[in-house]
Amino acid sequence: MLQVSLWKRALIILICLGAAVFAAPNLFYDQVERHNDAVATIEAGTSTPELEAERALWPDWLPSDLVNLGLDLRGGAHLLAEVQVSDVYADRIDALWPEVRDLLRAERSTVGGVRRMPSDDPGVLRIAIGNTDALPQALETVRTLSQPMQTLTGIGQQDLDIHLDGNEIVVTLSEAERLATDDRTMRQSLEIIRRRVDEVGTREPTILRQGTDRILIQVPGIGSADELKSLIGTTARLTFHPVVRTTSNANEAPGPRQVIYPSMDQQGVYYILEQTPVVNGEQLTDAQPTFDQNGRPAVSFRFNPAGARAFGLYTAENIGSPFAIVLDNEVISAPVIQSHISGGSGIITGRFTVEESTNLSVLLRAGALPAEMTFLEERTIGPELGQDSVDAGKTAAIVAMVAVLLYMGLSYGLFGWIANVALVFNIMMVFAVLSLIGGTLTLPGIAGIVLTIGMAVDANVLIFERIREELRTARGPARAIELGYEKAMSAILDANITTFITAAILFALGSGPVRGFAITLGLGIITSVFSAIFVTRLIIIWWFERRRPKTMSL
Amino acid sequence: MFRLKIVPDDTNINFMGPWRYTFGLSVLLMAASIAVFFAVGLNFGIDFRGGTSIRTEGTQPVDIGAYRESLAPMGLGDIAITQVFDPTYGPERNVAMIRIQAQGDTESVTPEVLNQVETSLQTYDSTLHFTSVESVGPKVSGELVQEAILAVAAALGAVLVYIWLRFEWQFALGAVAALVHDITLTIGVFVVLQLRFDLAIIAALLTIVGYSLNDTVVVFDRMRENFIKFKKRSILDVMNLSLNETLTRTLMTSFTTLIALIALFVLGGDVIRGFVFAMIWGVFVGTWSSVYVAAVIVKYLGVKRDWDKGGDKAGTQFTTSDAK
Numbered sequence: 001m002l003q004v005s006l007w008k009r010a011l012i013i014l015i016c017l018g019a020a021v022f023a024a025p026n027l028f029y030d031q032v033e034r035h036n037d038a039v040a041t042i043e044a045g046t047s048t049p050e051l052e053a054e055r056a057l058w059p060d061w062l063p064s065d066l067v068n069l070g071l072d073l074r075g076g077a078h079l080l081a082e083v084q085v086s087d088v089y090a091d092r093i094d095a096l097w098p099e100v101r102d103l104l105r106a107e108r109s110t111v112g113g114v115r116r117m118p119s120d121d122p123g124v125l126r127i128a129i130g131n132t133d134a135l136p137q138a139l140e141t142v143r144t145l146s147q148p149m150q151t152l153t154g155i156g157q158q159d160l161d162i163h164l165d166g167n168e169i170v171v172t173l174s175e176a177e178r179l180a181t182d183d184r185t186m187r188q189s190l191e192i193i194r195r196r197v198d199e200v201g202t203r204e205p206t207i208l209r210q211g212t213d214r215i216l217i218q219v220p221g222i223g224s225a226d227e228l229k230s231l232i233g234t235t236a237r238l239t240f241h242p243v244v245r246t247t248s249n250a251n252e253a254p255g256p257r258q259v260i261y262p263s264m265d266q267q268g269v270y271y272i273l274e275q276t277p278v279v280n281g282e283q284l285t286d287a288q289p290t291f292d293q294n295g296r297p298a299v300s301f302r303f304n305p306a307g308a309r310a311f312g313l314y315t316a317e318n319i320g321s322p323f324a325i326v327l328d329n330e331v332i333s334a335p336v337i338q339s340h341i342s343g344g345s346g347i348i349t350g351r352f353t354v355e356e357s358t359n360l361s362v363l364l365r366a367g368a369l370p371a372e373m374t375f376l377e378e379r380t381i382g383p384e385l386g387q388d389s390v391d392a393g394k395t396a397a398i399v400a401m402v403a404v405l406l407y408m409g410l411s412y413g414l415f416g417w418i419a420n421v422a423l424v425f426n427i428m429m430v431f432a433v434l435s436l437i438g439g440t441l442t443l444p445g446i447a448g449i450v451l452t453i454g455m456a457v458d459a460n461v462l463i464f465e466r467i468r469e470e471l472r473t474a475r476g477p478a479r480a481i482e483l484g485y486e487k488a489m490s491a492i493l494d495a496n497i498t499t500f501i502t503a504a505i506l507f508a509l510g511s512g513p514v515r516g517f518a519i520t521l522g523l524g525i526i527t528s529v530f531s532a533i534f535v536t537r538l539i540i541i542w543w544f545e546r547r548r549p550k551t552m553s554l
Numbered sequence: 555m556f557r558l559k560i561v562p563d564d565t566n567i568n569f570m571g572p573w574r575y576t577f578g579l580s581v582l583l584m585a586a587s588i589a590v591f592f593a594v595g596l597n598f599g600i601d602f603r604g605g606t607s608i609r610t611e612g613t614q615p616v617d618i619g620a621y622r623e624s625l626a627p628m629g630l631g632d633i634a635i636t637q638v639f640d641p642t643y644g645p646e647r648n649v650a651m652i653r654i655q656a657q658g659d660t661e662s663v664t665p666e667v668l669n670q671v672e673t674s675l676q677t678y679d680s681t682l683h684f685t686s687v688e689s690v691g692p693k694v695s696g697e698l699v700q701e702a703i704l705a706v707a708a709a710l711g712a713v714l715v716y717i718w719l720r721f722e723w724q725f726a727l728g729a730v731a732a733l734v735h736d737i738t739l740t741i742g743v744f745v746v747l748q749l750r751f752d753l754a755i756i757a758a759l760l761t762i763v764g765y766s767l768n769d770t771v772v773v774f775d776r777m778r779e780n781f782i783k784f785k786k787r788s789i790l791d792v793m794n795l796s797l798n799e800t801l802t803r804t805l806m807t808s809f810t811t812l813i814a815l816i817a818l819f820v821l822g823g824d825v826i827r828g829f830v831f832a833m834i835w836g837v838f839v840g841t842w843s844s845v846y847v848a849a850v851i852v853k854y855l856g857v858k859r860d861w862d863k864g865g866d867k868a869g870t871q872f873t874t875s876d877a878k
């Protein structure tokens with residue numbers, strides 16, 4: 001008969017109460033959010049009376065997990081960046097050249113002069129030697145540079161691919177090494193973007209790697225995607241190059257292994273520089289905003305020991321000649337070396353404002369991005385539009401809820417109202433679970449909830465219709481209720497499992513707002529089955545136990 | 555006690571009677587949808603073809619001509635401007651959507667272009683501000699199309715397998731045919747009304763798939779039960795009986811879902827109106843297709859009625875008798 005064991009009843013009641021408690025903070029969203037922020041700041045070590053007041057807005061002992069609002073509801077910026085991972089190949093190859101040169105120079109007597117030849121692909125090193133008869137021997141010598149791969153996936157492979165092309169020795173990174181490099185580049189980029197975004201300190205930024213070479217960045221509350229782009233899109237690659245000469249012709253062709261870069265603040269001035277830098281920003285250990293001796297904003301920096309040595313050696317050998325400080329392919333300044341700089345520190349002067357020098361030091365400290373990024377997708381949602389959507393969604397959800405409750409009540413009377421109680425718990429459960437798992441509510445997600453309101457009654461309708469049918473065959477109320485549940489079960493399960501499959505696929509293959517929709521839809525299916533099978537049943541049994549009706553109509 | 559009843563207790567409607575006409579109508583509508591899809595094409599949003607979409611809001615009335623004129627000198631190619639209406643907006647709130655075709659071939663739009671667009675629009679109306687700016691590069695939009703197609707195909711495949719396991723292969727084919735019907739007709743109505751088709755609509759399509767399936771499975775479940783219970787009655791009879799038995803439930807669920815969706819359509823704001831429209835449409839076609847596509851195909855393929863004895867011999871014995 002209609003029996004549910006005591007512990008089952010207790011569990012069902014417990015789940016319903018839990019849902020109510022954990023969903024509750026979302027009703028006081030603003031208060032709880034301010035409370036959470038205050039708690040976070042206080043835990044970080046600062047405590048002021050204002051913060052304590054904010055903290056008191058919500059009791060500490062109550063749950064304070066909230067549903068995250070998606071960008072479309074809170075406003076903010078979204079960027080999808082593609083990292084130009086192949087940029088890094090060129091750097092690796094450039095760094096390799098001095099080693100190759102030194103190795104071959106040691107055998108100058110047999111191989112003759114060594115020259116680096118221009119290459120169309122910057123990721124390829126081409127070397128010509130004076131005595132072409134010694135090519136096989138030179139090739140063997142260069143091959144000693146190649147190391148076996150150390151990574152798990154690259155075991156048994158070499159990191160360099162070295163072969164002959166005509167009379168030139170060609171050195172490239174092997175396929176396995178390229179993959180390993182790509183992975184490293186991506187991890188560095190993610191780390192550096194994270195550091196930069198954290199420096200501005202916004203709430204809950206999302207920084208995710210997508211696929212092999214993409215990064216998704218979502219920052220709520222930031223003014224525009226442009227702002228975000230200038231923060232993370234700047235490579236901040238600082239290099240120091242020897243200056244060959246200056247020119248005013250932007251189209252002048254630089255010599256082999258030389259580059260032409262514009263001046264950052266002087267219109268029409270171009271510098272022709274040696275392409276290989278003396279030192280680069282990776283060897284910086286610190287950068288701080290400061291002022292030069294004339295009181296103009298500047299940035300001070302310090303090199304690590306290796307950088308300091310290289311810088312010291314170069315300045316000692318080239319006193320009197322200019323060298324260029326280059327940031328992202330623009331020359332900040334090109335001072336003349338006055339003396340041997342041995343301490344490994346210095347300052348960069350240029351026409352900075354205080355803000356610019358502060359930003360530059362932040363970027364230099366956080367580190368340069370290993371490669372450039374291009375932006376494939378960018379979205380800015382204004383906070384007003386987000387708020388509008390939240391308000392509209394709320395109104396719609398409330399109206400939908402009330403209409404459905406009335407309709408169910410009118411159609412099924414007492415049983416309808418029982419189903420309505422379950423429906424209210426159902427919505428609470430969706431919010432409770434979303435809050436606990438830190439799920440994100442998006443605008444389509446609200447649509448998912450509203451749809452759940454409409455569809456959640458389906459399981460109850462199936463059961464009630466079945467009970468009605470069973471009542472007609474006059475078996476008595478208890479038997480009818482039991483059979484109704486039993487026979488409706490297969491339809492309920494099949495119908496909901498198939499819908500759940502589509503929600504799961506949406507979740508797996510969708511992105512952004514669509515994913516938010518899949519989450520609420522999937523959750524709604526699970527909770528609606530739970531509330532139909534357990535919650536309404538329990539309430540009906542209570543009613544039945546108290547009244548013991550001999551007949552009933554539905 | 556008062557009860558709201560949309561259907562009387564005992565109905566005996568011959569749903570399957572005119573199946574030739576209704577199935578024919580469905581096939582015709584599908585063919586028409588496919589025809590307009592190729593002849594006219596969908597009004598793709600920037601998610602699927604790249605480009606930039608800017609939402610403007612100002613106190614002065616939207617003047618599409620003036621907007622267009624102020625943007626014309628920039629030579630941005632194809633520009634579409636539409637005014638957005640919503641019952642909750644007063645006369646002080648004038649919203650428009652401006653869509654600009656993709657510039658370049660991989661990246662999203664540059665900040666310079668955006669700034670220029672924004673300043674030139676503000677010369678016409680200084681109160682204008684830009685509540686959302688979205689830009690998708692053609693490289694990503696191409697991938698989004700693939701992903702969307704993959705998502706829909708994967709959903710159909712999974713459903714096919716599940717129903718095949720739980721029911722019979724005839725039911726699985728019937729259900730999937732019904733889903734293809736729903737998706738085709740939804741795309742058709744989007745072509746005819748030239749509504750914007752973006753990523754959210756794919757979510758709506760999959761929800762329609764879910765809803766329609768829900769409905770189909772409930773009907774199938776009852777048919778499966780009745781096929782066993784009434785072994786002697788003809789396949790059409792049993793189907794009609796099952797449809798009548800589940801009629802109240804079908805209408806109740808459609809109504810509650812529609813109530814919720816209509817509330818969202820009217821009050822939920824214009825951002826998701828297209829999405830909600832697709833789902834409302836889906837409730838109608840989904841309910842229709844459960845009967846007139848899914849069931850008809852099961853009828854045509856025939857079902858195994860002799861569940862006790864097993865064997866394939868009984869598999870198609872009813873198809874021949876009814877199809878003539």
